[in-house]
Amino acid sequence: MVKQTKQVLKIIPLGGQEEVGRNLTVFELGQDIVILDMGLQFPEEDMPGIDYIIPDIRYLDDKKRNIRGVILSHGHLDHIGAVPHLLPRLGWPHVFASKLTLFLLKRRLEEVNLGKYLKAHEIKSLDEELKLGSFNIKFFKVAHSIMDALGVVLQTPFGNVIHLGDWRYDLDPVKGKPTDFKHLAGLNTNKKPSLLMMESLGSTKEGHQLSESEVLMNIKNIIREAPGRIIVATFASMVERVGQIVFIAEEFGKKVALDGYSMKLNIEIAKKVGYLKFRQDVLIDIKNIQNYPSNKVIVVATGAQGEDRAALMRIASGEHRQIKIEKSDTVIFSSSVIPGNERTVQRLKDTLYRQGANVFHKEIMDVHGGGHALIEDIKLLIRQVKPKYLLPVYANHYLLREAGKVAESIGFPKENIFILDNGSLGLLDKKGFRVENKKVPVQYVFVDGLGVGDIGNVVLRDRQVLAKDGMFVIVAVVDRQTGKVKGSPDIISRGFIYLRESKDLLHQTRKKVIEIVDRAAGSGGAVNWSYIKDEIRNKIGAFFYAKTQRRPMILPVVIEV
């Protein structure tokens, strides 16, 4: 079926920085390259102003002709979000994905007017097999927090690479059969080893991930008991959960108003592709909720992470046009808190409790189960798939190491567990799997507004300095003839001190600047302006620090007239 060659399969995680490989993985076999996912990463707290980060694909720049296809595992932004940046740069290779994923992808491209360039192929059936160069590719169904997630099997002469993308077990599904990965063990009929690439975000969390049925049962009970209006806050990407809430509403004769641009679009798409079926009149426009008694209304809104402009935040802060919190309201946070958002979410909860709403969240009731596998799921997976090699991926390094320990704890041989980094070169050939010593260079590629990759460490460091103690611009006009400062230097400062209450400090600063310039320039002869600017920076900097223990960025401007 696949030709035996002397080549080697290269596996290179290229995206995600901390969560290894999460956004993009390259598979290279001789002259053939297959890419899995093209997602984006959200910025860290020390990256002010950055919108998001995309994978560094310099490795592919002179190999564009070899790309046989791009496979997208599911429709979340950390797996498709970088497509508008990367596909054009790679010359629009073919994209392969499931129905919902492709719909979401098309929308993302159309938003930036790139939809017309897309060459896409929909994976319609799990029986479908692709031949992409010397790769033979099969798909399998994966449970995750969005519908239509696909796992991938890359069949190569050296064995099968099984990649689950983001995954969980749903052992008690709302509909359909419980998740089972046993069939993956049966793929290795040709005695070739199999290599399992396993997302490992939950590798330090005990037990099995909560079943979606249990979550929905809890939500249903809350909805049944609620005296008035219900507001469910969740991620726009939780398409399946939102769909189920619409079904519950139907059952109880309530109406659902969706609030949040992406949430509305996602549900619209899921309905269009046939994954959600409900009577159209269950959905009402948020503008019309006043026309219904409040105990007939469920609002499903974005903003459970405390995002500034999202629906729930506007509701809490009283800035929402249609909804003010009332004492009979029930608010359900059906989401987990993303690390880094804890304090914002705490404040959001404070505000809602203060307004008297009855609030349910994960801390006090199981109203959310994550999309990711936990320790017992990892054990079950390894026992079902029985791979020869295990590569934990898609999580912080320490979680990959912990996933390795989980595997060891059930007897998986330590020497067959490999932890890659972004840029690592994993090699699979007939001798087996190993990791090359050298790495492919990868760095953060920042997207800020229309700029891609133009923000480097210098600009970022400047932003951090500006944030900490603000800045101070001093404009001195110097008479070319006399070398003396004319008039009083102009001062512009932001984020440093409250200028109106610091007249004395400003007065002394002006005096010092005049002294510095006059001393250095007033003596006649050639004037070293960069020396003078350095002097102003250093002396005024030291003066400010002594007076305030703050270090604003000092920017001297000297103008000769």
Place this chain on the structure above:
Amino acid sequence: MVKQTKQVLKIIPLGGQEEVGRNLTVFELGQDIVILDMGLQFPEEDMPGIDYIIPDIRYLDDKKRNIRGVILSHGHLDHIGAVPHLLPRLGWPHVFASKLTLFLLKRRLEEVNLGKYLKAHEIKSLDEELKLGSFNIKFFKVAHSIMDALGVVLQTPFGNVIHLGDWRYDLDPVKGKPTDFKHLAGLNTNKKPSLLMMESLGSTKEGHQLSESEVLMNIKNIIREAPGRIIVATFASMVERVGQIVFIAEEFGKKVALDGYSMKLNIEIAKKVGYLKFRQDVLIDIKNIQNYPSNKVIVVATGAQGEDRAALMRIASGEHRQIKIEKSDTVIFSSSVIPGNERTVQRLKDTLYRQGANVFHKEIMDVHGGGHALIEDIKLLIRQVKPKYLLPVYANHYLLREAGKVAESIGFPKENIFILDNGSLGLLDKKGFRVENKKVPVQYVFVDGLGVGDIGNVVLRDRQVLAKDGMFVIVAVVDRQTGKVKGSPDIISRGFIYLRESKDLLHQTRKKVIEIVDRAAGSGGAVNWSYIKDEIRNKIGAFFYAKTQRRPMILPVVIEV
């Protein structure tokens, strides 16, 4: 004992913003005021450059003469840290605290040369009673993560106010008797009601707080099994735990090197006051650890929160003078992650795992128990103390509400539970307890360097804007005679774009500025400079947004010559 009056006891939480009353609470009975705690709060993520926040005590400004004493419950910074700012402003009222708390307080004052002003009284015995004006005050022992924590009973004509400060149960203590608060129920012999002020940080967490014995047993086992050096990272304030680790080291014949300025000082103080007893030769200087085989060395270091300059971070980043991580090292994170620090701690763990250390943390083993009570502890407390009124305090509003629900769940009457805010006026008199409608005004008082309260919302907002998209200063020199721009406008920009790679943008910007000025000023007649500056801000702002979708702060300077 205490005179019966027609007065009312006012209870006013004044510090902590989100964690109600955590940093300072005022008790006022007629002409007598007693203050509990004077702590500081660490800033939120949206407060760049702020060092910390102190309580807003404007309410006390014209009541200084009435202050009969300041009681400090324990030595943590959120309870004593604002003392250097507030005691001087209040005319140095008397301070009452336990031995260790007073030592820590003195050190804090001496650091800023204020030690000599302190008027302090040490609470030497739990039998001691204080009469502060018309308050009769008793103390009781409280278990927390620092030794010598005191609970307070304020006896008033209207009943007893019981305040625990930060508390937990230690039902299986390393030494001494298990915690028991039953005796507090017996205080109300005169048929007056008692009011319990209860720290409620753990009100959404199931079960009892982990016993310190269990935590230490786990740490001991890790230390016993460790093949090489051990690095324990914890808070400098966890004096008791650090002391126990020194005992374990003694038992195993190992040496302990403390790393971190406050940690060393705290242990020194605890030893000096007699709370820690160990042979001095167990402690070694961090500089000398090379003189011992690595399996004989335990390093106890600060920095488990990923603090930038703390010991553990320097060890991880390879910047520590004496310690580089080796594969045989065992690192124990004996602390919980403070909300907001999650991602930093994840990155720190990544770095340590990457360097091959064997790492233990709370996620994978119980190597830390917090200093705060959980749901079952709260129930036990209420059952033991049997108060008439319950005021959950010292936590975010939603946690106070949840603490109230915990109390209700065991039959505590809802109408006797009161949730205060900072600035709320709680009133206790012979009719019972109630909350006044009006509030005392409170706002954030920021400390930034030497400035206290001089940073307001304007400066903070400027810092946020600067952080997001940087700033852009344009200096245009205009000829007074012609109204025309002379030469080319100067540009200074930081944090916006990388100037060297944006020559074309800068060229167009200069051209636009010249056009704007020339059009408005070049026509002769009176020139409206503030109009011109607005024009530059708006037009250049719109131009930048169109070109980059970024909104730097634009600061035009026009100089007439």
